[in-house]
Amino acid sequence: MNRFKNEYAGRILVTICGGFLIVLTLIIAIFLIVRGSVTFTQFHHSVAEFLFSSDWSPEDSAGAYGGGVGSAIYIVGSLLTCGLALLIAAPFSIAAAVFITEISPELGTKLFQPAVEIFVGIPSVVYGWVGMTVLVPWIRDAFNAPMGGYSVLAAGIVLAVMIFPTITTVAADSIRSVSDNYRKAAYGLGSTRWQMIWHISLPAAMPGILTGIILGLARAFGEALAVAMVIGKTRAFPDSILSPTNNLTSAIASDMGNSANGGEMNMALWSMALLLFLISIACILVIHLISARSQKKMLGK
Amino acid sequence: MTREKVLRAAALVITGIMAAGAVGCGSSAGSTTTAAGSTTTKAAGSTTTKAASAAKVSGQITAAGSSALLPLVQDAADAFMAENPDCVISVNGGGSGQGLKQVSDGAVNIGNSDVFAEDKLDADAAAQLEDHEVCTVTMAPIVNKDLGVTNLSTDDLVKIFTGEITNWSAVGGPDENIMLITRPSSSGTRTLFKEWALNGAEESSSSALETDDSGTLLQNVADNKNAIGYVALSYLVSNSSVQAVSIDGVAPTLENTYNGSYKVWGYEHMYTKKGADNTAAEAFINYMMGDAYSSKLEGMGYGVSSKMTQNAIDAHKK
Numbered sequence: 106m107n108r109f110k111n112e113y114a115g116r117i118l119v120t121i122c123g124g125f126l127i128v129l130t131l132i133i134a135i136f137l138i139v140r141g142s143v144t145f146t147q148f149h150h151s152v153a154e155f156l157f158s159s160d161w162s163p164e165d166s167a168g169a170y171g172g173g174v175g176s177a178i179y180i181v182g183s184l185l186t187c188g189l190a191l192l193i194a195a196p197f198s199i200a201a202a203v204f205i206t207e208i209s210p211e212l213g214t215k216l217f218q219p220a221v222e223i224f225v226g227i228p229s230v231v232y233g234w235v236g237m238t239v240l241v242p243w244i245r246d247a248f249n250a251p252m253g254g255y256s257v258l259a260a261g262i263v264l265a266v267m268i269f270p271t272i273t274t275v276a277a278d279s280i281r282s283v284s285d286n287y288r289k290a291a292y293g294l295g296s297t298r299w300q301m302i303w304h305i306s307l308p309a310a311m312p313g314i315l316t317g318i319i320l321g322l323a324r325a326f327g328e329a330l331a332v333a334m335v336i337g338k339t340r341a342f343p344d345s346i347l348s349p350t351n352n353l354t355s356a357i358a359s360d361m362g363n364s365a366n367g368g369e370m371n372m373a374l375w376s377m378a379l380l381l382f383l384i385s386i387a388c389i390l391v392i393h394l395i396s397a398r399s400q401k402k403m404l405g406k
Numbered sequence: 407m408t409r410e411k412v413l414r415a416a417a418l419v420i421t422g423i424m425a426a427g428a429v430g431c432g433s434s435a436g437s438t439t440t441a442a443g444s445t446t447t448k449a450a451g452s453t454t455t456k457a458a459s460a461a462k463v464s465g466q467i468t469a470a471g472s473s474a475l476l477p478l479v480q481d482a483a484d485a486f487m488a489e490n491p492d493c494v495i496s497v498n499g500g501g502s503g504q505g506l507k508q509v510s511d512g513a514v515n516i517g518n519s520d521v522f523a524e525d526k527l528d529a530d531a532a533a534q535l536e537d538h539e540v541c542t543v544t545m546a547p548i549v550n551k552d553l554g555v556t557n558l559s560t561d562d563l564v565k566i567f568t569g570e571i572t573n574w575s576a577v578g579g580p581d582e583n584i585m586l587i588t589r590p591s592s593s594g595t596r597t598l599f600k601e602w603a604l605n606g607a608e609e610s611s612s613s614a615l616e617t618d619d620s621g622t623l624l625q626n627v628a629d630n631k632n633a634i635g636y637v638a639l640s641y642l643v644s645n646s647s648v649q650a651v652s653i654d655g656v657a658p659t660l661e662n663t664y665n666g667s668y669k670v671w672g673y674e675h676m677y678t679k680k681g682a683d684n685t686a687a688e689a690f691i692n693y694m695m696g697d698a699y700s701s702k703l704e705g706m707g708y709g710v711s712s713k714m715t716q717n718a719i720d721a722h723k724k
Contacts, residue, residue, distance in 0.1 A: 165592055167528040169499075177475060242629070252615055253630045338616035349615055359618050361475075362501025363592035365526040370592065371503070 112346040134382070141379025143372040150174050156374060161340060163370035174373040178340055180380070181404030182257075182352035186332060189261030189346065190268060195318055197265075198272035199307075202314070203274075206280040207302050224270040236263040241335055250347040254358065258346040258365035263331050268321035275320060279313020280306055312399035314393050321389040326381060330356035353377045412707035415464060433546065464492030465686035471498075471505015473619065474543060474594060474638055475674045478704030478708055479518060484695045485702070489693075493686060502594050509535060509677050515687040516679040520594020530674065536680050538691045539673040542709035544639040545599050546658035546670070548624070550631045555579045557652040563603060564633060569610030587626050587635035594672075599636050602670040602722075603653060626704065629721040640707030660709050666718030671709065 144150050148170040158175025201221065205213025236259060238273045245254030283306050291301040307314070337349025338359065364371040424686045430703060451470075463486075469479055476499045483495040488658040500508075502519040503526050509517025510531045532596075547563060550557050558566070560578060565571040566584055575581045588609050589596040600606060617623040620637040627633045628647040642650055650658050653670065664667035676691055678684045695700060 166525050167531075245630075251583070252631070253626060255615055312545070333618065339614060340611065340614035340616070359590040359616065360592040362499075363503045363590065363594065365503055366507040367528075368526075 106156055108113060115132055137375070137379045137382050140372065140375040141187060141382075142376070144174055144369070146370050146377040148174070148372065150373075155373075159342070163368075163373050164369040165364050167368050168364045170369040173203045174369065174376070175253030176356075176377055176380075177372070179351055179353045179356045179377065182301070182336070182350040183326060183344075185257050185343065185350070186260040186264055186336065186349040186352055187322055189257060190264035190325050191318065191322060193265035198269050198317070198321075199314060201273045202276035202280055203302055203307070206277050206291055207298070207306060210326075213277075218274075221270045221273050224266070225274075225303045229328060229331040230322065231269065232267055233289060233331035234264055236335040238330060244347065247384070248347055252337055252339065252349045255335060255339075255349040256347045257334040257336070257343050257350055260332045260352070261346070264325045264333055267328060268335075269324050269393060271324055272314075272317040272321040276310070279310040279317070282313070288326060308362060312395045315395050319388050319392050319395075323385050324383055326388075327354065329358045333358055351379055387406055408435060413437055421645050422651075435640045461491045461582060462492060463686050465494075467516065467687050467690055468497040468514040469477065469495070469497045469505075469518055469676070469687075470500050470503045470508050470514045471516075472594060472674065473499040474497040474520055474640075474641040475518045475540075475676075477640065478541065478692075478703065478706055479676075479704065481702070483690070484697060486690050486693050487523050487698065494692075495690060497705035501529070501592075503592065506677065509570045509679055512679060512682065515678060515682070515684060516691070519677060522675065523677055534680055535677040538676045538678065538695070539710055539711050540676050540691060541703055542663060542714060543598075543661065543672050543674050544658055544660065544663045544668065544707075545595060545603065545636055545708060546639055546642060546644070547603065547634060547653065548627050548648040549634045549649065549651055550627055551649050552631050553579055553582075553649070554653065556649060557655055560605065561604070563653060565604060567604055567609045568607050569613045582632040583631055585633040586610065587623050587633055588614045588616055588654075589623065589636075590616055590618065590621070595636065598672040599670060601647045602672070624664075632678050643705070643707040659708075660704060661710050664713050664718060664720045665715055669721060671718075671722075673711065674708070678697070 106189060135371050144155065145152060148333075155174055155176055158173060159177045160175040161178065163172040164170050201217070204302050205217045208219075223301060226245055227293030239260060240259050241254035241256075244250050244256055244259055244261055244382070248258075250256055286304050288308060291305045296304070333355035336352060336355060337353055338351045339349040340351055341348075343350040361374055364374065413419065435454065466481075469483075476497065477499045483497050487493055487495055498514075502521055504537075505514070505517035505548055506519050506523050506526045508514045510523075510527055519526070523535050523537065527535075548559065552572065555574065555577065562571065564578045566577070567586065567588075569586070571577060572584055573581065574584055578625070586609075588611070596609070615626065617626060617635075620641050623635045624637055624641055624645060624647070627635050634651075639660070644650070653668070656662055656668045658670065660711070663671045676694075678687050678691070694703070695711060700713075703710055
């Protein structure tokens with residue numbers, strides 16, 4: 106009995122919990138694949154139409170089909186906003202990570218890092234709300250944006266603020282884990298601190314930094330609420346970053362409750378959900394590839 | 407105590423509070439299926455009522471669906487529960503499609519919808535449901551107060567919403583580009599507006615901002631001088647920040663809806679499932695449609711179904 110308590114009880118508990126999580130993930134994946142593929146199997150749309158056409162006019166009643174399910178506008182909208190968010194957030198995040206690890210570790214760990222972590226805890230609806238009440242009118246007035254300031258730019262900035270802590274935290278951890286021997290060797294050869302950061306720390310930490318960027322990208326892709334509040338949700342390709350457009354998550358969120366269950370529109374929305382799921386899997390795969398590669402490099406193979 | 411111990415104690419306390427909260431929610435929600443998304447609990451069988459001789463209604467009623475109807479059902483539920491203390495009503499949104507699906511599955515007693523069940527469910531499932539046209543809802547085009555436009559012809563309205571007219575000067579307004587603000591294509595408000603105000607013309611989605619809810623739409627119209635959108639009259643009773651627009655000279659009011667001169671309106675539906683024990687649910691629906699509640703209903707901007715004149719009903723036949 107004692108033996109059971111000392112060894113097996115904990116093991117069984119942990120195994121059950123772990124197994125449950127794996128099963129849950131698999132079930133969600135299977136569910137998404139089953140629902141998301143109906144558009145292509147039952148409603149006879151091609152994958153190419155779904156990905157590359159911009160004709161979005163699905164039927165919204167049970168059983169009827171024959172409309173268009175082209176989601177190119179939503180996909181391009183997601184790519185554009187996430188790309189813009191990365192362009193804005195990545196330089197700031199890497200700079201912040203360098204600051205808290207190399208430039209001012211004291212201030213960085215005591216003040217800067219906790220401050221960054223607070224950002225993670227702010228609910229996305231708050232980001233969206235602030236974006237809508239502060240950012241959107243500002244863009245309207247500052248750039249004379251055509252549709253009241255609702256724009257790709259607004260969505261990109263809101264997303265950038267949201268993914269900034271993710272990239273910063275992961276990048277900082279990665280820079281911190283670069284061996285001090287490298288730094289000492291660089292200083293020994295007469296490098297300045299900046300030369301050491303630029304030529305030694307950053308390249309050595311690059312796999313970790315890339316992982317942070319991809320994690321941020323995955324978060325940006327999945328974010329619905331905050332983006333939906335500032336993107337304008339116009340079903341058109343944007344003319345400029347000041348024009349409104351729409352993205353995958355907003356499209357799902359705005360029509361999922363009202364559309365007829367099992368109808369063409371509803372199922373096309375599930376296909377978008379499946380696409381988002383595949384994108385996040387792809388991101389995770391890339392992260393694994395990067396870390397596998399860097400491990401090889403470290404071992405000198 | 408060390409710092410770590412303090413932290414650990416704090417974490418335990420917080421976890422405990424959250425767990426207690428979850429259990430508390432669970433015990434009250436378990437039998438009534440409050441979550442809009444859950445479809446597992448069969449609530450239809452849990453509705454119990456005393457013998458018909460007792461005047462008071464008791465039991466549990468669950469309703470979900472249309473967000474346009476939500477404030478009214480919520481208000482009526484509070485009033486009904488005050489009169490029948492043994493009755494518990496929980497109301498959720500989730501959208502018309504969700505409401506219809508859930509009542510069809512037996513997950514809730516009442517499914518609220520802006521549209522007919524036939525539009526969202528397959529014929530077999532729709533035939534299983536009983537329609538209650540609890541009230542009417544009138545949709546009004548709205549513009550910014552500073553724009554100076556108070557009336558539009560149906561023709562101009564169609565041209566504005568289809569993107570054919572893009573400047574206010576074409577309809578007697580200032581020289582400003584028109585900013586269209588619409589609702590998602592699955593929205594009941596949009597469906598009604600398209601059918602009765604735009605004569606079935608499809609709105610131009612490629613040049614319009616889309617907002618998830620009428621409150622946001624209203625705010626956007628109030629914030630942008632060149633904007634036009636549409637909301638249910640119920641959103642305008644307590645809000646004077648925007649200008650409601652007359653169509654062909656007829657103002658969007660309840661009186662004009664009743665007498666048939668204003669045509670952009672529709673019934674709000676509360677569906678129950680045939681064959682289930684709906685005594686409490688039907689008592690509640692009858693209360694909402696009854697005379698005692700009608701002035702409250704009108705006060706919130708909805709129309710009383712029984713006040714619709716034959717004229718208005720005839721004009722609305724397809």
